[in-house]
Amino acid sequence: MRAKxxxxxxxxxxxxxxxxxxxxxxxxxxxxxxxxxxxRFITLELDAPSRAEAExxxxxxxxxxxxxxxxxxxxxxxxxx
Amino acid sequence: MKWGVVRFPGSxxxxxxxxxxxxxxxxxxFPLWHKDETLxxxxxxxxxxxxxxxxxxxxxxxxxxxxxxxxxxxxxxxGGLVLGICNGFQILCEAHLLPGALTRNRSxxxxxxxxxxxxxxxxxxxxxxxxxxxxLRMPIKHGEGCYVAPEDELRQLEERxxxxxxxxxxxxxxxxxxxxxxSMRSIAGVANERFNVFxxxxxxxxxxEATLGGxxxxxxxxSIAGVAx
Numbered sequence: 001m002r003a004k005x006x007x008x009x010x011x012x013x014x015x016x017x018x019x020x021x022x023x024x025x026x027x028x029x030x031x032x033x034x035x036x037x038x039x040r041f042i043t044l045e046l047d048a049p050s051r052a053e054a055e056x057x058x059x060x061x062x063x064x065x066x067x068x069x070x071x072x073x074x075x076x077x078x079x080x081x
Numbered sequence: 082m083k084w085g086v087v088r089f090p091g092s093x094x095x096x097x098x099x100x101x102x103x104x105x106x107x108x109x110x111f112p113l114w115h116k117d118e119t120l121x122x123x124x125x126x127x128x129x130x131x132x133x134x135x136x137x138x139x140x141x142x143x144x145x146x147x148x149x150x151x152x153x154x155x156x157x158x159x160g161g162l163v164l165g166i167c168n169g170f171q172i173l174c175e176a177h178l179l180p181g182a183l184t185r186n187r188s189x190x191x192x193x194x195x196x197x198x199x200x201x202x203x204x205x206x207x208x209x210x211x212x213x214x215x216x217l218r219m220p221i222k223h224g225e226g227c228y229v230a231p232e233d234e235l236r237q238l239e240e241r242x243x244x245x246x247x248x249x250x251x252x253x254x255x256x257x258x259x260x261x262x263x264s265m266r267s268i269a270g271v272a273n274e275r276f277n278v279f280x281x282x283x284x285x286x287x288x289x290e291a292t293l294g295g296x297x298x299x300x301x302x303x304s305i306a307g308v309a310x
Contacts, residue, residue: 009184013229014263016187040138065146068139068175070182071229 001046001054005076007067008039042066054078082306084110085123087153087169089144093131094166094286101286102127106302115147125162125305126153128169130222130284140183140225141171150176162206162305163278167223170270170280179273179280180238181230187263191224195294196261196283198269199249202242205272207279210304216253217246217297219283221261226282228264228271235266246270246281 009015017038025033044061048054058076067074084102088095095112102110113121115133120126133144144150150172157163157178165173173179186192195218203213211217230238238244246269250259255267262282270281285298 013184014187014227016185016189016227016263020189065138065142068142068182070174070231071184 001048001051001078001080003044003046003054003058003076003078005042005044005058005062005066005074006039007042007062007072007074008037010071010073013071039072040066051078051080082108083122083124084108084127085113085120085125086110086127086129087113087115087149088129089115089131089133089147089172091131091133091135092129092168094129094284095131098127098129098166098286101289101298102302105289106299106306108302108306113149115144115149117149118152120149120152120156125164126156128153128163128165128172129286130167130169133168133172136225139175140168141173141175144168144172145175154178157273157278160275160277164207164301164305165278165280166284166286167221167226167282170282171225173278173280178278179271180234180243181228181268181271183225183282184227184229185225186223186227186261191222192226192261193222194220194261196221196269197249197251197259198246198283199253199255201244201247202272204242205245205276205279205304207272207276207301207304208245210307211300215300216249217288217300218295219285219288219298220294221283223262223282226262226264228262228268228282230265238268238271239266241274243272243274243276244268244270245272245279246283
């Protein structure tokens, strides 16, 4: 199985990287840009007997290591193959 | 007093911490390796500054799972004194031994400078050699020192006196301009609820000799050493 994990700064937490990117986009002339947040994209492969078990494992991995629950949110997708 | 200074791969300031403790302050101090499972009889464990594990993923996120951290967590749970400086502070937050987290400086720049700090609570093992309200001048050098915590957590930290140090200006005010990294409520250092674990972004070990810019950092080490005497 292959998992794609997205980790982003939690809403309400200052994201200076996102703000800097938003500023750069505006100075490039992309005036309609609103909130920009910069996070992390992680792919990982894992062996699991079912998609449900893979999802449970990935959730644990996110909670224990990939994201810091104090400041970050995560989402993920699991695909067979 | 016996001090153990933990060396993680990527630690930088372990040597300076040992120098400050042994050569300047006459303490008994020894290095501990991150793969050690015991603390060698240390009465205070120091997690030094640096870039443990290259700051991969998040600062302190990988170091937190080093074998020695299990012993450090047990030691802290038994009331042992733990001091985290800079990267050590980040590791303690990642390990949930301290509340909150340290994020990218709001300027996005790595900052290397002297800051003025006000002692907010002098009735702790880490600050008792100073007076409440005393100003300590110490260096900072970090890219991820912006302290954040949920609003209700911050309120509790204030109420319990867990905020030990704040960034202030030359007039003693915790102004936005004097806040180098955007830390919430100008927090430079916090303790846990039991006041036996303390983390701070400034470097007391770099502020122990007058020729190197000041000796205010001694107050932190002298506070701790005094407790065990």
